[in-house]
Amino acid sequence: MSTDSDFPRWMAAVQQRTETALGVFLPPSSQAPTRLHEAMRYAALGGGKRVRPLLVHAAGHLVDAAPDRLDRIACAVELIHVYSLVHDDMPCMDDDVLRRGKPTVHVEYDEATALLVGDALQTRAFELLAEGQLAESPAAQLGMVALLAAASGSHGMAGGQAIDLAAVGHQLNRAELEFMHIRKTGALIRASVLLGARAGRPLADADHQRLDHYSKQIGLLFQVVDDILDAEADTATLGKTAGKDAEHGKPTYVSLLGLNDAKAYAEELLADALSTLAPLGERGVHLQALAEFIVRRSF
């Protein structure tokens, strides 16, 4: 277990500063086109666990990165995440009516606005990464832009989403399920860690590899836990054990492994992530606590 007793305070502080920074980085809703800007703010502000910004800051802590650099990177990653949620909720994808406890963007506004909100959040994310000084050289900063683009595109999140949509009604095996999740959720989680780590003093190769392995393990962990929470919510309300995704014909770790083995797999991934970080010592403490938070979270 992590010994980071300050973790809840640190987490609340990062969540608060992310909310403030997003408020500054997003266009004001008084600025034309007002409806689009209002909807962008509606989508991005006032909700979410901010797991990806927390990972950016935790990795940045490892390399003594300046907090204002980390805010910009954290907001860029969060805006990509929010765009993906807005599009994922639309009728052409998951057709969800609630997100973060409020009506989804296409319900509150309309479908065309939701599409544009996603588009504009995505481009604003890259604008944030391209502006200001976030790394020691322009070339290093360009590498950060490329890293986020690769994580978001057809070899990353968007590709994972395409595989997920194509898998509806098919039984994927474990390797295929992993292949999909590494891209759909894992790629952006990995990018959050690696981008935070690029904002400060250079890391030794061995430490960079540790961080990369940790980021891949917690990306999978995030998804396994998501499937478990989904299945447990269904058990509580409907007496079923599969979860919403499984009912929609989507494969999940719970439908593939069963609830108990999915939980055992989550513990295995957590143990691996924690032991990978151990050689980094005290500086890795927030990253350790975040891995535990991902497993122990209840939503």
Ligand code: GRG
């Ligand atoms: C539309 C290109 C495109 C991609 C969508 C990530 C994604 C890809 C869709 C989200 C669907 C989903 C519910 C996936 C399960 C894991 C996940 C990403 C959950 C939502 O992320 P959290 O728990 O949400 O970090 P908050 O609201 O806390 O930020």
